[in-house]
Structures are given as structure tokens and as C-alpha cells.
Amino acid sequence: MTLDPEAPLTPKVPLTPKERMALKRVAMPEQDATARSANFGEVNLGLTEQLAILEAERCLQCPKPYCIDGCPVRVNIPQFIRFLRDGDIKSAAQSLLSDNALPCVTGRVCPQEIQCEKVCLRAKTGQSVAIGHLERFVADWGQRHAAEIAGSPAVRTGKTVAIVGSGPAGLTAAGELAKLGHEVTVFEAFHAAGGVLIYGIPEFRLPKDIVAAEVDRLIAQGVTIEANAIIGTTYTLPELREKFDAVFIAVGAGLPVFMNVPGENLKGVYSANEYLTRVNLMGAWTEGADTPVLHGQRVVVVGGGNVAMDAVRTARRLGAASATIVYRRGREELPARAEEVHHAEQEGVEFEYLAAPTEVLGDESRWVTSVRCVRMALGEPDESGRRRPEPIEGSEFDIPCDMLVVAIGTRSNPLLTQTAPDLEVTKWGYIVTDESGMTSMPGVFAGGDIVRGAATVILAMGDGKRAAAAIDAYLRGELPALPSAEPAAVA
Amino acid sequence: MHRVLANEQLSPNVYRLVVQAPRIAEIRRPGQFVIVHLGPGAERIPLTIADVDAAAGTISLVIQGIGKSTLDLVELVPGDVIDGIAGPLGRPTELPEHGHAVCVGGGVGTAVILPIAQALHARGVAVTSIIGGRSREWVILEDELKACGEVVTCTDDGSYGRPGFVTTALADELARGGVDEVFAVGPVPMMRAVVGLTGPAEVKTTVSLNPIMVDGTGMCGGCRVTVDGIVRYACVEGPEFDGLRVDFNELADRQSTYRPFEKAALEHREACKIGLRTGAPVDAPPVGAGAGARP
Ligand SMILES: Cc1cc2nc3c(=O)[nH]c(=O)nc-3n(C[C@H](O)[C@H](O)[C@H](O)COP(=O)(O)OP(=O)(O)OC[C@H]3O[C@@H](n4cnc5c(N)ncnc54)[C@H](O)[C@@H]3O)c2cc1C
Ligand SMILES: Cc1cc2nc3c(=O)[nH]c(=O)nc-3n(C[C@H](O)[C@H](O)[C@H](O)COP(=O)(O)OP(=O)(O)OC[C@H]3O[C@@H](n4cnc5c(N)ncnc54)[C@H](O)[C@@H]3O)c2cc1C
Ligand code: SF4
Ligand code: SF4
Ligand code: FES
Numbered sequence: 176m177t178l179d180p181e182a183p184l185t186p187k188v189p190l191t192p193k194e195r196m197a198l199k200r201v202a203m204p205e206q207d208a209t210a211r212s213a214n215f216g217e218v219n220l221g222l223t224e225q226l227a228i229l230e231a232e233r234c235l236q237c238p239k240p241y242c243i244d245g246c247p248v249r250v251n252i253p254q255f256i257r258f259l260r261d262g263d264i265k266s267a268a269q270s271l272l273s274d275n276a277l278p279c280v281t282g283r284v285c286p287q288e289i290q291c292e293k294v295c296l297r298a299k300t301g302q303s304v305a306i307g308h309l310e311r312f313v314a315d316w317g318q319r320h321a322a323e324i325a326g327s328p329a330v331r332t333g334k335t336v337a338i339v340g341s342g343p344a345g346l347t348a349a350g351e352l353a354k355l356g357h358e359v360t361v362f363e364a365f366h367a368a369g370g371v372l373i374y375g376i377p378e379f380r381l382p383k384d385i386v387a388a389e390v391d392r393l394i395a396q397g398v399t400i401e402a403n404a405i406i407g408t409t410y411t412l413p414e415l416r417e418k419f420d421a422v423f424i425a426v427g428a429g430l431p432v433f434m435n436v437p438g439e440n441l442k443g444v445y446s447a448n449e450y451l452t453r454v455n456l457m458g459a460w461t462e463g464a465d466t467p468v469l470h471g472q473r474v475v476v477v478g479g480g481n482v483a484m485d486a487v488r489t490a491r492r493l494g495a496a497s498a499t500i501v502y503r504r505g506r507e508e509l510p511a512r513a514e515e516v517h518h519a520e521q522e523g524v525e526f527e528y529l530a531a532p533t534e535v536l537g538d539e540s541r542w543v544t545s546v547r548c549v550r551m552a553l554g555e556p557d558e559s560g561r562r563r564p565e566p567i568e569g570s571e572f573d574i575p576c577d578m579l580v581v582a583i584g585t586r587s588n589p590l591l592t593q594t595a596p597d598l599e600v601t602k603w604g605y606i607v608t609d610e611s612g613m614t615s616m617p618g619v620f621a622g623g624d625i626v627r628g629a630a631t632v633i634l635a636m637g638d639g640k641r642a643a644a645a646i647d648a649y650l651r652g653e654l655p656a657l658p659s660a661e662p663a664a665v666a
Numbered sequence: 667m668h669r670v671l672a673n674e675q676l677s678p679n680v681y682r683l684v685v686q687a688p689r690i691a692e693i694r695r696p697g698q699f700v701i702v703h704l705g706p707g708a709e710r711i712p713l714t715i716a717d718v719d720a721a722a723g724t725i726s727l728v729i730q731g732i733g734k735s736t737l738d739l740v741e742l743v744p745g746d747v748i749d750g751i752a753g754p755l756g757r758p759t760e761l762p763e764h765g766h767a768v769c770v771g772g773g774v775g776t777a778v779i780l781p782i783a784q785a786l787h788a789r790g791v792a793v794t795s796i797i798g799g800r801s802r803e804w805v806i807l808e809d810e811l812k813a814c815g816e817v818v819t820c821t822d823d824g825s826y827g828r829p830g831f832v833t834t835a836l837a838d839e840l841a842r843g844g845v846d847e848v849f850a851v852g853p854v855p856m857m858r859a860v861v862g863l864t865g866p867a868e869v870k871t872t873v874s875l876n877p878i879m880v881d882g883t884g885m886c887g888g889c890r891v892t893v894d895g896i897v898r899y900a901c902v903e904g905p906e907f908d909g910l911r912v913d914f915n916e917l918a919d920r921q922s923t924y925r926p927f928e929k930a931a932l933e934h935r936e937a938c939k940i941g942l943r944t945g946a947p948v949d950a951p952p953v954g955a956g957a958g959a960r961p
Contacts, residue, residue, distance in 0.1 A: 364883050366703045366710070366750040403703070403752035405883055409689060429885040433897070440890060440897065440916055442923045449886035457880070458707060463934065465709040465734060466880075467927035541919045588884050590902065 190232055200302040201230045208521040212491045215378045215460050218518055219283070219311075224264075227312040231260035234304045237296050242306060245294035248637045250274040252291060252306055259313055268317030269324050271310065276347040277636060279318050279385050280372060282311025284481075285633050286512045318388055328396075329356035334650045337362060337419040339406045339591065342370020343632045344425035344623030346393065347639030348646070353396040355647050360419070361393075362404040367456065370427055372632070374456035375448070377485050379492065380515075383455070405590065412595035412619070421618045421646045424606060425639065428624040430586040434477065438535030439581070443469060443543035447482045447582035454489055471578025474498045475546050477532055478582030479508070484515040486580045487524050498524050499574060503531040503551050503564040529553070529564065533571065535579060545573045585629050603628070611654060612642035620646055668748045671724060673740070676806040677799065679731045680774055681740040682716070687751050688723030690715065696785040697759030697874070697906055701882040702727070702739065703750035709735040712879045712901070715754060716777040717784075717810075725751075728777030728806070734931040755882045756905050759872070761785055765846035766792040768839055769811075770832050770860055772852020773799065776807050778874050779851050787814035794818065796835045802826035833859045840867050847872070850909060854918040861909045873909035875900050877920055892916050 190198075204220040205211075211218055222230065234256045242252045251274055258267035271278050285291075287307035295303035317324055334357045338345045341363040349359045367373055369386040394400065406412060406426070415422050431446035433439050450468065453459045457466035474490040476483050479502035491498045500519070502509065505528045509516055520526075530548040538544050550570035553562035587604035599607040599615035605628055606621040608614050614621050622638025624630055648654040672684040690700060699714045717726040731740040742748070759782050767786050771779035776797045786793050793815035799805040802825045811817045818835045819827030828835055833856070839845060840863060850860040851874045864871040877889040877900050884902040891900050894911040898904060 364752065365881065366752070403701075403750040405752060405755070408753065408755060408883075409693075429883075431885065431887045433887065440892060440920065442920060446887040449880060449888045452880055452886055457709070465707060465931065467924045467931075469923070541916075590883055 195232060195235065196300075198229065198233045200233065200305055201226045201308070203305070203308050205518075208518075208523075211379065212488075212522040213494075215492055217382055218379050219308075221315060222308055222312045224312075227309060228260060228262065230305050230309055231256045233297065234260070235296055241294040241296055242291045242304070245291040247290065247631075247633050248275055248640060250278075250291070250310070255313055256304070256306075256309055259309060264313060264316050265320070265324060267313045268320070271313050272317060272324065275310075275633075275636070276350045276640065277343060277389055277632075278310050278314030279389065280343065280381060281633050281636070282307050282309075282314050283381050284376060284512070285310075286631065288513045290633070315385075318385065321388075321392060326354065329354055331358070332356040332650065334358065334420045335360070335418075336646060336650075337415045337422045338425060339412075339415070339422065340364075340370060340425040340427060340623070340625075341368035341390070341400065342425060342427050342623060342635060343372060344427075344635035344639040344642075345370065345423070346389065347636040348423045348425065348622070348643045349393050349398045349639075350396065351640055351643030352646060353393065353398050355643070357647070357650065358397070358399075360399045360401055362406055362410070362415075363400060363402050364405040364426075365456065366402050368400050368402065370425075374452045375482065375485065377451065377455055377489050378460065379488070380485065407591035407594045412591060412598065412616075416616065416619060420650055421620065423612075423639075423642050423646060424591065424614070424619065424621040424625060425623045425635070426588065426591055426625045427635075428585045428587050428605070428629045430588045431581070432584045432586055433581055434532055434583060436532055436534050438537060438543070441535055441537040441541050441543045443471065443537075443577055444535055444579045444581065445469075447476075447478070447486045447580050448585065450486055450580050451482070451489065454493070460489070460493065468493070469578050470494050471576070472496050473576045474578045474580065475501055475574055475576040476580045476582055477501045477546075478584075479504065480510045480582065480584075481512060481515060483580075483582035484511045484519050486582050488515075488519055488522060490578065490580070491522055491524060495578075499527055499576075500524060501527045501530050501532060501546070501548060501574070503529065504553065504561065505529060508561055527574065530572075531564065531566065536573065543576060543579050545575045546579055547571055547573050585624075587625055587628075611645035611648075612638060613645060613649070613654070618649060668751050670742045670744055670746045670748065672744055673742060676728065677804045679740075680777075680806050681729055681731065683727045683729060683739065683742065684719075684724050685727060685748060685751065686723060687725045690751065690753050691718040691720045691723050691725050694718055694725070694754035695758035696761070696781040698754035698756050699882075699905065700725070700727075700751050700753030700755060701879070702748060703752070704735070704738055705749045708738070708749075710752075710880060710882070711735045711739075712755070712876070712882060712905075714778045714781070714874070716780055728774060728780075730774035733928050734935050737932075737935065752882060755901060757903065759785065759849075759906055761789060762791055762847055763789065764791055766794070766844050767847045767849060768836065768845050769793060769795045770836055770848060770850040770852070770856075771795065771797045771807075771811075772832055772850075772856040773804070774806075775850075775852030775856070775874075776811075779849060780807050780810055782849050783811055783814040794839060796820065796832045796839065798822070798827075798832040798835075831859075832856065833863060836860060837863055840864065840869065845869055848909075849873075854914050854921070857909060857912075858914045861912075861914075865910050871909035872906050873912060874905045875907060875912065875917060876905065877917060878923065891920075 255267045255270040292303040338361045431448045453468040459468035474495040476487040529551045534547040550567045551564035557563040612620040620642040623635035716728040731737040795811040798820035848871045880886045882901045889900040892913040
């Protein structure tokens with residue numbers, strides 16, 4: 176059976192199981208690869224209503240939905256898909272939003288292929304339901320109709336909560352706590368809220384007005400955002416703890432890691448954080464922006480994660496004739512979302528696998544001219560279970576470049592933790608919490624990348640949601656303060 | 667939101683802005699700076715907290731108008747607002763307990779020297795300030811520094827004070843002996859020349875570095891400088907370092923990264939202004955007076 180994606184569907188007529196199984200996964204309409212390599216418009220254009228409903232028909236409404244187990248926040252996937260299939264998008268949006276505070280974001284950036292879609296029953300015999308695409312469709316509809324689906328304002332509890340950091344963890348916790356009637360203030364070091372969602376992930380993958388709309392919704396709910404407030408300098412954590420009934424720390428893992436090879440301070444060498452912040456947060460991708468960014472012609476990006484893909488694709492859009500990923504393992508091992516790798520390949524990004532930089536070379540005016548790499552071979556598996564890359568002696572080769580972006584990871588920033596001696600951290604500086612998300616300081620909770628190390632948006636949101644519930648219980652006196660080894664200095 | 671309360675011209679291109687920032691005024695320590703973000707679309711630029719009035723809840727920023735962003739700032743008039751001021755940032759100055767310190771300020775670096783000199787004076791360290799400028803009109807903050815101790819003023823053209831560079835005056839001061847520590851802030855060539863003198867004389871020398879910054883909190887690495895062979899983030903580990911160990915060549919070099927962009931931004935700004943003036947009503951305020959001149 177063939178179904179015309181443009182033809183209006185009559186959801187009233189149920190498909191037979193056979194017809195349902197015969198439906199092919201709909202393709203996400205996307206901007207042409209050549210055109211989009213030169214602009215910052217969104218790559219994925221979003222499903223039409225017809226396509227979305229057609230895809231929703233593919234869901235088998237499993238009595239034991241494995242997909243839910245694959246989702247870190249346990250979105251009730253069959254439920255929102257069923258509402259959508261029946262044409263009740265409003266109920267679909269309400270259902271989705273009750274599980275996931277930022278579905279417009281996760282529908283776009285979740286690594287679905289290793290989460291919900293991986294375990295979808297239909298993946299066993301073919302292609303999984305396009306859960307991410309459906310989530311995005313329903314969420315975007317919800318954002319456009321925010322007024323219709325807004326809940327009634329909560330009864331004020333008179334309790335105050337400080338949230339440090341406005342990334343996905345902080346925003347999720349803020350929304351949940353505001354819903355429960357607590358008075359929430361979010362402290363953000365930058366001048367704008369959103370964390371990685373605004374300074375890291377580029378416009379072509381996650382339009383900034385989507386994040387801004389989510390932040391505006393929180394403000395409308397009564398959340399106060401105090402921008403340009405750096406906890407650890409402007410205020411210390413113990414000060415916040417004194418002023419607020421509870422604190423949630425969600426500062427991410429924002430410190431860039433460099434390679435520690437000679438030549439890394441040459442002009443034209445960026446950390447991915449600096450490059451992406453200039454382009455995204457400071458708007459350097461727009462004509463005539465105050466903040467400059469280099470427009471490399473031959474760009475090399477070191478790393479294989481989402482950050483590296485975002486940097487290399489950004490460089491292409493800013494005019495790079497050649498843009499190359501240098502990654503020390505092979506294609507199979509790339510940690511980036513499959514879709515980003517696929518899109519990067521379509522956009523003409525080159526991949527130099529099994530290679531690692533050993534030195535950055537420059538000219539007499541100290542501009543980068545090339546990066547020297549060594550070939551790697553995959554040896555025995557390491558602790559992460561991935562085969563450890565080992566350099567092959569004497570295999571050095573140079574890749575010419577006029578810009579180099581280092582995207583090999585981030586660490587925790589000690590700015591906040593060093594002013595809070597009572598806060599227990601790991602030897603890498605990540606904050607230690609119990610299952611409820613509470614830290615060694617009673618009433619102080621933490622979540623997201625500052626607890627897990629660089630992870631994902633949805634995990635950070637899950638932490639925000641869990642911590643909000645624990646904070647609520649704590650504020651109602653139901654969560655006992657943790658007995659800490661030493662009495663805390665601040666009560 | 668931070669209201670501008672006063673703007674006073676100190677030299678042909680240096681201005682002192684007094685701005686509301688009660689929290690920063692309350693807790694800042696000498697040597698610290700802020701990141702200023704004028705408004706949507708603006709650059710984030712680092713500026714030293716030159717002085718504070720904690721009771722009034724204000725900070726002073728002494729700003730040299732040299733490029734697009736600083737010119738936008740020095741044209742603000744009382745009543746205007748700055749969207750964001752983040753801080754205080756950086757490590758406070760490590761101040762000696764006693765002895766004799768020489769504070770050398772070149773150009774707008776004098777504004778960075780002022781809070782250090784004030785703090786030294788307050789704790790009883792004898793302060794000699796050596797400041798300079800091209801000619802008389804370029805000398806700034808002389809009276810404020812006189813309140814902290816002796817001031818030697820130098821002008822390149824000899825129009826005021828001692829003729830010659832601040833480094834010549836510093837050489838004399840070192841020759842006289844009894845200098846326990848030197849603080850030097852100014853353009854890279856000046857700081858390099860200072861350590862050229864204090865190094866051989868084995869006098870501890872603290873410099874405040876001004877690499878290009880974005881966030882000021884350690885998350886971008888753009889401000890990295892090499893000190894004693896080790897890469898440091900000036901925004902969180904500095905901006906003050908042991909001057910005898912700083913790789914000044916690298917600093918000067920990295921500062922020049924965006925030179926073509928800076929020039930273009932300035933030209934674009936000028937072009938906009940010319941357009942603005944010709945199209946403006948007859949009683950438009952003169953350029954430089956501020957009001958509405960921001961593109
Ligand atoms: C370029 C890039 C692309 C990515 N792509 C994906 C993707 O496709 N899919 C995915 O799932 N994940 C992706 N990730 C990872 C994901 O973005 C992070 O795991 C997630 O954002 C972590 O959320 P968070 O709330 O813990 O912290 P963050 O998003 O890092 O937010 C922390 C916030 O706290 C602020 N802050 C820090 N210190 C302080 C302080 N002392 N005081 C006040 N505020 C402070 C920061 O300015 C920031 O706004 C990507 C990450 C990057 C960098
Ligand atoms: C810790 C610190 C304290 C400072 N204190 C003062 C001060 O008290 N008064 C003052 O007048 N200036 C100070 N500066 C320098 C000031 O930040 C720059 O002059 C300003 O950013 C230039 O911006 P612009 O757009 O006007 O000029 P541009 O034309 O962009 O640049 C002119 C010069 O400023 C440098 N520069 C440009 N952007 C930045 C940036 N984001 N960060 C640092 N340097 C940059 C460039 O290397 C160039 O040499 C300080 C810098 C630092 C790092
Ligand atoms: S939040 Fe992510 S993992 Fe969960 S259902 Fe949505 S796309 Fe899948
Ligand atoms: S596992 Fe797949 S088919 Fe089954 S309910 Fe979930 S999305 Fe639908
Ligand atoms: S300014 Fe970004 S790390 Fe220092």
C-alpha cells in the first residue's frame with residue numbers, strides 16, 4: 176500500500192495491522208545540503224501535519240512500550256503519539272509537556288538513535304518510529320499555542336529557591352519549582368539564559384528564538400533571571416544558601432580542554448567553546464556583528480563529538496573551502512549524534528579518522544599554518560569499552576590549515592566550588608550528590624554536567640526535574656537533611 | 667541595568683564613567699575587573715574597576731576610546747544605562763605588607779595602577795607612582811595618585827613634568843635603591859621595557875595583562891597567556907602575573923588577532939556617524955557629547 180504524504184489523512188479510519196506495518200518511516204524535510212552549507216537557517220525543516228500524522232500511524236501502541244525505557248525522562252511516547260494520530264495535537268502537547276519541559280529542544284538534539292528509537296519495537300524489523308521528529312512536531316505546535324495549554328498559576332508557597340546556571344538542567348528545575356509555587360531566581364554568568372543551548376549548539380540545529388521563547392515562558396511563570404551574576408565571584412554559594420531556602424547548582428562543565436601540544440597558542444587556534452560562543456551567543460555569524468570571529472578558509476576541527484560537528488559545520492557556513500574533522504578513532508566510534516555526522520558528510524566536511532595532532536605549526540607572524548598529526552591504530556579496549564587508539568611511530572603527516580578548533584572535551588570550572596569548602600567534589604571537580612540530587616551541603620542540590628561530566632541535554636533535564644521534586648520535598652520538610660560527616664558551616 | 671551617573675573626560679581619548687553597580691562596589695578588591703556588555707549585540711569587554719564608592723553603590727571605569735566598543739561606552743551620558751556588568755572578576759592584587767613600592771602606569775594603564783596604589787597606601791606601604799603620556803593633556807589621574815604618595819609625571823615631548831618615558835624615571839628610581847616591589851601596567855612594549863629594568867635589578871614586578879577576553883570566567887580559553895612556560899587563563903588566574911615570567915611576545919601577538927576586524931568596525935562606525943549627522947536635525951548634539959550617537 177502506498178500513502179501520498181500530501182493527501183489529507185482520515186484518522187477516523189483505522190489502518191489494519193498489515194497496512195500499518197507497511198508504512199515506511201517518513202523522511203524529515205531538510206534544506207538542500209549545498210544551499211545550507213552557506214547559511215545558518217535550520218537544517219531540518221520539520222514535519223508537516225500530514226507527515227506527522229502518517230508517522231504517528233506507524234506506532235504500534237505497544238502494550239509494553241520499550242521506547243519509554245529508552246528515554247532518560249520516561250516520556251510517555253505511545254500516549255502523545257496516539258493523541259497526535261487521532262488529530263488531537265493539543266492533548267499530545269499537554270501529555271508531552273507533562274513529562275518533558277523542553278521538548279522543542281530534545282526533539283531536535285536528543286541522540287534518539289541510542290535512546291528511545293533504539294529500543295522501539297519497530298526497529299527490530301526495520302526502521303523505528305521517528306519519535307524525535309514527532310516530538311519536535313508536537314512541541315513546536317505547543318510553543319506556538321503556549322497560551323492555550325498553559326496551566327493555572329500555582330499557589331505561592333513563600334519559599335525561595337536559587338538556581339545557579341540557566342542551561343537545560345537549571346531551566347527545567349526552574350519551571351518545575353515555579354509550577355509548585357516556589358519563588359525561583361536563576362543566576363546566570365552570561366548576559367543571556369540558555370547555557371549550551373544558546374552559546375554552544377548553533378542556530379542551524381537549534382534556533383535561538385526557540386530557546387528564548389522557553390525562557391520567556393519561565394519569566395511569565397514568575398521566574399526571575401538574574402543575568403551577569405557569577406556565583407563564586409558576584410555571590411558565593413554560602414551567601415546564596417543563607418539568602419534562599421534551597422539552592423540548585425546547574426553550572427555545566429564549561430572549562431575547555433586543550434591538547435597540550437606545542438603551538439596551541441598560535442593565532443587561529445580556538446577552543447570550541449570560544450569559537451562557538453563568538454558565533455552563537457555573540458552573534459558573530461551575522462553581518463556587521465560587534466564581536467569578531469575568524470573566517471578560516473581551511474579549517475581543521477579536532478574531536479568527534481557533537482561539539483566538533485557543530486564547530487566544523489559552522490566553519491563551512493562561514494566560508495571555509497575545506498573543513499576537516501581529525502578524530503583519533505574510526506567512524507564507528509564517533510560519539511556525535513548519527514544525524515549530525517550524516518549532515519556533516521552531506522555538507523562536504525572531510526573526515527580524517529585514526530589521526531591525532533602532535534603539534535600545531537605556524538608562520539613567522541605566528542598564525543597557524545598546519546597541524547601535524549600522527550596515525551593511530553586501535554588497540555585493546557579501555558575502561559570505556561572502546562578500543563584504545565595508539566600512535567603508530569613515524570607516521571606523522573601535516574594537514575595545512577589557517578584555523579584550528581580544539582573540541583576534545585570540557586571539564587568542571589572551579590569558580591563556584593572553590594568558594595564553597597563544604598561542598599564535596601570528586602577529584603575531577605564534579606559535585607557529589609545522593610540519589611535525590613542533594614550535595615554534601617544540606618539544602619543545596621546539583622545536577623546536569625557539573626555532576627555527570629559532559630553528558631546530554633535530556634540527562635541534564637532529567638536531573639533538573641528530579642532535583643525539583645527533591646527540593647519541593649525538602650522545603651515541605653519531607654526530605655531529611657543528609658547527615659554530613661562534618662557539621663556544615665552554614666546552616 | 668546599570669545607570670551611568672557621570673562621564674568626565676580625562677584626556678583626549680580617556681573618560682571616567684561613574685556607574686551604578688552596588689554589589690560590585692561592595693565586594694570588589696584592588697586588581698579586579700568587570701566585563702561590560704552595553705546592550706543587545708554589543709561586545710563583552712573587560713575593564714578594570716578603577717575606583718568605587720561603596721556607600722553610593724557606584725564604580726568608576728576609566729576607559730580609553732580606541733575601538734568600536736570603547737567608543738560606544740565613552741559616549742554615554744548621565745542617565746544612559748549599560749545592560750550588563752559582570753564581576754568582580756580576576757584575582758585581587760597580592761599586596762605587600764610594608765616597604766616601598768613603585769607603581770608605573772602607561773596611558774590608560776594608569777587607571778589599573780590607581781586602585782593598587784590606593785590599597786598599598788591604605789596599608790602603609792610607601793608608594794611612588796610614575797605615570798606618563800605623550801604630552802601634558804594625555805596625563806591622567808595625577809591628583810588621585812598624589813593622594814597615595816609621591817608622583818613622578820613624564821611626558822614624551824617634555825611639555826609637563828619630566829621629559830622622556832616612564833621607564834627612564836623608573837631606572838633612576840631603581841638606581842636610587844630601596845625599591846621593594848614594582849607594579850607596572852600599560853601597553854605591552856612598556857611592560858616589557860619595565861621588566862627589562864627590574865629583571866636585572868632583581869626587583870619583584872607585578873604586571874596586569876590585557877589579552878582578548880570573551881566571558882571572563884574561564885570557559886573560553888581566549889585569554890590564555892604563557893607565564894613561566896605554563897598556559898594560564900588571565901581572567902581567572904590573573905590578570906596580574908609575575909612580570910619577569912610573562913611571554914610578552916606571545917601576548918602582543920595574540921592581541922593582534924582581530925586587527926583587520928577592529929579597523930573595519932571602526933571605519934563602519936565612523937561611516938554610520940557621518941550618515942547620522944547629515945541626516946540629523948540641525949540641533950543634533952555634537953558627536954562625542956553622546957546622546958543617541960550609538961548606531
Ligand atoms: C556545542 C555542543 C553541542 C552539543 N550537542 C548536544 C546534542 O546534540 N545533544 C545533546 O543531548 N547534548 C548536546 N550537548 C551536551 C549538552 O548541551 C549538555 O550536556 C547540557 O547542556 C548540560 O546542561 P547543564 O544544564 O548541566 O549545563 P549547561 O548547558 O552547560 O549550562 C550551564 C550554565 O551555567 C552557567 N554558569 C556556569 N558557571 C556559573 C556560575 N559560577 N555562576 C552562574 N552561572 C554559571 C553557564 O554560563 C551556563 O549558562 C552539546 C554540548 C555542546 C557544548
Ligand atoms: C583585565 C583587563 C582590564 C582592562 N582594563 C581596561 C581599562 O580599565 N580601561 C581601558 O580603557 N581598557 C581596559 N582594557 C582593554 C579593553 O578591554 C580593550 O581596549 C577593549 O576591549 C577594546 O575594545 P574596542 O572594541 O573598543 O577596541 P578594538 O578595536 O576591538 O580593539 C582595540 C584593542 O583592544 C584589544 N581588545 C579587543 N577586544 C578585546 C577584548 N574583548 N578583551 C580584551 N582586549 C580586547 C585588541 O587586542 C586591540 O589591541 C582591559 C583589558 C583587560 C583584559
Ligand atoms: S526526550 Fe529524547 S529520548 Fe526521550 S522521547 Fe524525547 S527524543 Fe526520545
Ligand atoms: S516501542 Fe515504538 S512502536 Fe512501540 S509504542 Fe514505542 S514508539 Fe510505538
Ligand atoms: S576570557 Fe574566556 S577563559 Fe578567560
